[in-house]
Amino acid sequence: MASLANPQSDTTALYRQALEKYLRDESEAALHAAYLLGRRLLREGSGILPLIELHHQVLAALPPEGVSTERLRAAGRLLAEALSSFEMSLSGFSEANAALRGINQRLEDELRKLAHALHDESGQLLTCLFIRVDQARQELPPTAAGFLDEIKGMLDAVESQLRRLSHEFRPTILDDLGLGPAIDFLAQGIAARSGIPIQTDDRLRRRLPPPFEVALYRCAQEGLNNLVRHSRATRARLQLQTSQGRVELKIEDNGCGFDPRQPGAAHSLGLLGMRERMHGLGGEMQIASKPGAGTAIQLSLPLPPEGEYYGAGTPAAGR
Amino acid sequence: MEHIPIRADTDVLAARQKGRALGLQAGFSSIDITLLATAISELARNILLYAHEGEIELRLLNEGGRRGIMVIARDQGPGIVDIERALQDGFSTSGGLGLGLPGVKRLMDTFELKSTYGAGTVVTAVKWELR
Numbered sequence: 549m550a551s552l553a554n555p556q557s558d559t560t561a562l563y564r565q566a567l568e569k570y571l572r573d574e575s576e577a578a579l580h581a582a583y584l585l586g587r588r589l590l591r592e593g594s595g596i597l598p599l600i601e602l603h604h605q606v607l608a609a610l611p612p613e614g615v616s617t618e619r620l621r622a623a624g625r626l627l628a629e630a631l632s633s634f635e636m637s638l639s640g641f642s643e644a645n646a647a648l649r650g651i652n653q654r655l656e657d658e659l660r661k662l663a664h665a666l667h668d669e670s671g672q673l674l675t676c677l678f679i680r681v682d683q684a685r686q687e688l689p690p691t692a693a694g695f696l697d698e699i700k701g702m703l704d705a706v707e708s709q710l711r712r713l714s715h716e717f718r719p720t721i722l723d724d725l726g727l728g729p730a731i732d733f734l735a736q737g738i739a740a741r742s743g744i745p746i747q748t749d750d751r752l753r754r755r756l757p758p759p760f761e762v763a764l765y766r767c768a769q770e771g772l773n774n775l776v777r778h779s780r781a782t783r784a785r786l787q788l789q790t791s792q793g794r795v796e797l798k799i800e801d802n803g804c805g806f807d808p809r810q811p812g813a814a815h816s817l818g819l820l821g822m823r824e825r826m827h828g829l830g831g832e833m834q835i836a837s838k839p840g841a842g843t844a845i846q847l848s849l850p851l852p853p854e855g856e857y858y859g860a861g862t863p864a865a866g867r
Numbered sequence: 868m869e870h871i872p873i874r875a876d877t878d879v880l881a882a883r884q885k886g887r888a889l890g891l892q893a894g895f896s897s898i899d900i901t902l903l904a905t906a907i908s909e910l911a912r913n914i915l916l917y918a919h920e921g922e923i924e925l926r927l928l929n930e931g932g933r934r935g936i937m938v939i940a941r942d943q944g945p946g947i948v949d950i951e952r953a954l955q956d957g958f959s960t961s962g963g964l965g966l967g968l969p970g971v972k973r974l975m976d977t978f979e980l981k982s983t984y985g986a987g988t989v990v991t992a993v994k995w996e997l998r
Binding site: 576577579580583590591625628629633635636637640641643 | 881884897909965
């Protein structure tokens with residue numbers, strides 16, 4: 549974020565004028581000017597810190613006799629006016645964040661319903677079809693057998709596609725057995741398809757609140773897909789563990805790596821989505837990578853106390 | 868009760884100043900007074916922008932010993948066709964930054980917007996003292 553406190557800049561001059569005026573006459577006009585300036589800076593995409601830095605620089609440039617406790621307090625009131633639009637905007641962003649979380653939750657619920665419908669309902673219909681095809685084979689002349697085999701082959705393909713889709717939408721294993729087994733299953737599937745061996749190490753061995761499990765699972769999915777598409781790795785490893793009150797998921801590979809400071813790579817939609825998922829739950833994501841030196845993505849969420857939260861289908865034991 | 872006609876930028880100053888004075892009277896913290904002035908600015912700005920003129924009325928409230936300030940912004944401008952949209956951040960002129968009417972709604976404790984297409988708009992919002 550660029551500094552605003554360029555002595556030549558219009559912003560600095562306007563803020564200095566407002567401050568000097570306010571220290572002279574404590575007028576509403578000065579406060580209003582500071583408010584309008586803050587509002588303009590917000591619209592231009594400035595952050596809060598540059599504005600505070602500007603305040604300090606203008607304050608520091610006042611003649612020494614100009615600084616008394618009383619005047620500092622007055623200057624603080626003027627700064628508050630300048631920051632007031634940011635306050636208004638911030639509460640809007642908090643609301644938007646809560647709304648996004650709600651939308652994401654609803655999306656996950658929809659996906660789960662869809663996965664269920666695909667798996668159970670369409671699956672059942674397919675089973676009936678298989679039986680009918682077998683019956684038809686007995687009724688029809690032997691010349692029809694090749695035809696029927698062809699139909700059965702296509703039905704097989706439809707079934708496996710349905711199963712894969714349903715699993716991608718919402719793996720039942722995630723709801724039934726939890727994050728560790730679900731990630732392991734995901735990794736083995738991707739390893740089989742891509743030919744990259746993926747080692748998984750689950751040291752978590754407990755259930756997390758469903759939003760946590762879903763978020764980490766989706767990140768693992770995205771991370772592994774990226775890995776297969778871009779990394780040219782020959783080995784990868786997923787590690788799930790708890791450390792100092794946090795749950796951590798590390799996705800590492802020995803592939804070509806990239807420069808995380810390069811805007812293109814580190815700001816890809818996939819990585820942004822992973823980071824947003826973590827932020828939404830108060831967590832964070834760190835990327836360690838260098839061209840030619842592999843990539844390690846570390847996701848971390850603050851862990852809720854054990855036993856406090858039992859979502860649907862808690863531990864598999866006892867089932 | 869104060870009626871401040873809003874026809875030019877200087878009138879916004881008068882409305883803010885009276886709001887600030889009433890805020891002091893109502894025992895508001897300095898932060899709440901700043902936010903009240905901000906709400907008044909945004910309402911006055913809306914009047915100037917869309918109706919060119921109108922008025923802001925300020926009332927000191929007292930409900931069972933709890934003090935508050937009611938801000939009523941009135942104009943006879945073109946009115947708002949779609950109120951729900953006007954209160955969504957993305958559709959306000961602030962471009963999703965939470966300024967304007969959606970911002971005022973969040974700064975105040977209650978917020979009501981009545982508008983008749985072609986006959987003007989009345990926004991009534993109250994901020995209560997913190998207890």
